[in-house]
Amino acid sequence: MTDFLTFLRAALLGVLVLMAAQMAAAQDPAAPGTPAPTAQPAPETAPEPPGTTAEMAPLAALIAENARQIAKPSRKTIGPVIDAIAAAPGPQTQAFLEAWADKRLGRRKADGALFVLEKAGPDWRLIDPATGATAGTAPKDDIAQLRPNSGVRGLIASALVRFQLSDPDPARRGAALDALARTASAENLGPLRASLPGETDPELAARKARLERMLTLRFDPDPAARVAAIESFSGDLGLDVRAALNPLVATTRIAATAPPAGANIAAELVPGRDIDKAAAYALLVEAGLAPPRLSAADRRAALEAHVENGAVGGVPLADLDDEDARERAYAGLVSAGLARPAATAAEVDARLAAYRFFDIHAEADPAVTDAARATLDHIEMKVGAMQGLDLGLDALSLASIYFLAAIGLAITFGVMGVINMAHGEFIMMGAYTGYVVQQFVTDYTLSILIALPLAFGVTFAAGVAMERLVIRHLYNRPLETLLATFGISIALQQVAKNVFGTQARPLTAPGWLDGAWVMNDVVSISYIRIAIFVLALIFLGFFLWLMKRTRLGLEVRAVTQNPAMAASMGIKPDRINMLTFGLGSGIAGIAGVAIGLFAKVTSELGQDYIVQSFMTVVVGGVGNIWGTLAGAAMIGGLQKGIEWFNPSNTLAAQTYMIVFIIIFIQFRPRGIIALRGRAAGD
């Protein structure tokens, strides 16, 4: 028996598919016919093969039958007519409904026949709605154009959805789904379900199935189906799911003497515990169940209105500059009958005790609200976890930015012990180099590829020049190095301001770095940030390779540890210092190009990073690249972690982060990874 039923259902589906295919072929001969799904049984076993005459007749008959209603439709009664017409098979049904909704339908005054109208010079060309054949022209005076009101047009539009859902053009089917998702209504559920089996595009089929569940959970008359649909969304992170589920658990707050019968009560609220007493009383006032309390402004207005002979309610005007006197004056007015008595605190409490307060679900079925609540809770838990992941990614990206900004400093400050306050300005110079290159090379990918080595070259040269001219003379006076490089920093900043102006200059990322890697509606990370992360990793590797595997790195380490001994081994400390400083500055330039891609390039760009960069190096531990990495991770993670508590206030996050670092230095004054022994120096 069940086998037979299954077979019958399959056969019916087959018919539907075939009809859709034929409709498509009839409407748009150029379009390839929709291939029949091979999994379906052959349609020849269907009980009633579709014939051409059977297609035409019902529509024509329906139109003739309901001509009067169609001509003068009413929002209330036209529904069944539209449904009947929409159910009529045939390629002209959709065209007819579309014409009706577009006000292109007309009634011939002579005999009351309906036609689809088309402009033909001063006249109308008449088209038979049932056959699509032209039925001559008629002067405009002979035809009454039908203008259904917007309510009726809405009904027609929702009836049309079922045709658009089965439209041969996937783009139109997609558009219909979009429209359906926006203006979801109970009537759409049927057509949507009907269009499901015929969908051939897998992506659209998935969207349809999802939308079907979305509509089911809202409009299906069967609570069990709704619960099943709700539960099927458990763990779904889509915003639309939350938007659909939230109205189900929405509550209104009411005051009543007893629990309202038949209502789906979410919770009972006890004033003072679950709900503010003032809010509870306000609820009573709003419902007209209690007199309002007297606000200070109302009392003041009442007092002002009854000033007589320099006194109010028996209290002299001059005394009314404190609360007690005003209270007495108002009591005087009340006893004189000049003002309404206000609810006292005791009365308020008595009223509150007389009523009970409930949160009532708008949705009547407790099973549905419970399922929605449970699903939402599950979704929220998952959203929380995903936000944690997103935060982690943000922190990682911020850490890699700090690392990139600080790695040059890790060389000049960490390895050589030179405080370079102009480091931030080297970052800025790198960013401006990128900007200048883009003025000449318009291909953004190419210009970035040129800008990276060029920025390195420019800042390397600047660093070497600075080392030769200034820093070389100050190796034994670190505090004065700080001040001298600060002087260079303000000079460079002002020069940049004079050359490039004060407004921000764009450094545009190549197109393939636009956009973001979106994992779901919660977690996403822009490609630029990924690129910066990768760049930071590359530099980490480069630094390690340079220091541990090259002759230069060996000499740098030797000179840092003991310049005199290194010199007697044939290493030129001067040359090594110059190269090391140039290298650190050059890396700052490359970091500048990377930072310029997502930040505005201004003359103050470097200033924004200098304090954070120094803190990264100091917190991490001077003279150790892993320390710099740890410092960047800690500062980035900390800042994002604090921001998480108060997302709107990034300033506060930075403040607390700095305070935390000051305290952290107490416990590890030499940073996270402190050098020990002779290498630590002093």
Add this chain to the structure above:
Amino acid sequence: MNLFRKHPSLPVFLGLLAAFVLAVTLMSEAAGAGLVSTSFVKTLGKTLCLCLIALAMDLVWGYTGILSLGHFAFFGLGGYMIGMWLMYARTETIVEASLASGALPPTPQEVQDAIATQIFGVVGASDLPAIWSLAGSLPAQLALVVLVPAALAAVFGWLAFRARVTGVYLSILTQAMTLALALWLFQNDSGLRGNNGLSGLQNIPGLEQHGQDLVSLWFFWASALALGLGYLGAQWLVSGKFGSVIRAIRDDEARVRFLGYPVEGFKLFVFVLTAVVAGLAGALYYPQAGIVNPAELAPIASIYLAVWVAIGGRGRLYGAVIGAAFVSLVSTWFTGGNAPDIPLGGYTLHWVDWWQVLLGLSFVAVTLYAPRGIGGLFDLLAGLRAPNRRGAPLGPDQGALQEKEADA
């Protein structure tokens, strides 16, 4: 009197200061001469306040060797503390005048609400934050001018010195502190009007009947008095044993510690004392400037302070004063558009644009070639030269710097 005999620069400085004050007073508009405009009297008064904080900076850096990049934060805090009273009291008179026209006499609560709305309307708040609870009282806010910078300096200094954070690390840490404070003040919900800051401070409540020309002269006198007293006090402090100890800490901290001196205590004392002086200087400066906002506390301001002291010559008190006065006045002259532009054939050098570059480079030059700053010129005049040791060690042991290294 011994102090004056021991330090001939002290009577000279005080005498010059007195003569300067007298001259400006006689030439001011308040005296009727009108040779010096009221706004320039204000500029001079502000400059005297900057000289006072430079004096503090010289004590902490030039004498004790702590390169603090946070003293302008204390300066700004002092300004904020006095600004709170100025703003509250002035708003109170305005609000009371407007409420008096109402039918009922206002209650204290109503007055306070109206003041809060008036002051905080600009940041979209209407409640008086807790930190403003003393703002109605002048003595309390004057006490806070001293106490707030002192407390911040004490907590920060105690934490930093206890952990033996020294040298450039300490400088970076003080800079971080300043940045944290500035960022905190930038927030609207920190209760100090966010980036709007406190404004209208030039209107002193209770002195409305006197014109700005008179009030600015009074503030000029007060600033000069504060600078004179500060100079005297600083000279007294560095002349005694205390001065010897802090100079010794500057030159070799570890050695002083091993001699048994509580180095941290000395450093903390100097740090807190100079923070208080900076707070007082700020409290005198901002009523003359009229507005205080978080940008004033930015780390860059504190670095400029170090620049002034370095250019003037650190390690001598008059050097700091000269540096602050010279750089800030020259800076006003250049940025005010008074300096003549230099045509360079095709490009005209506008000093408004290029002054910062000149300042930065001259600062580098001073650091490299004239570590004694402008004050060093007086040594040259007096014929004082550092003895030429021909590269011999500066200290007694082998680890000490060779003279040629130190000079390099």
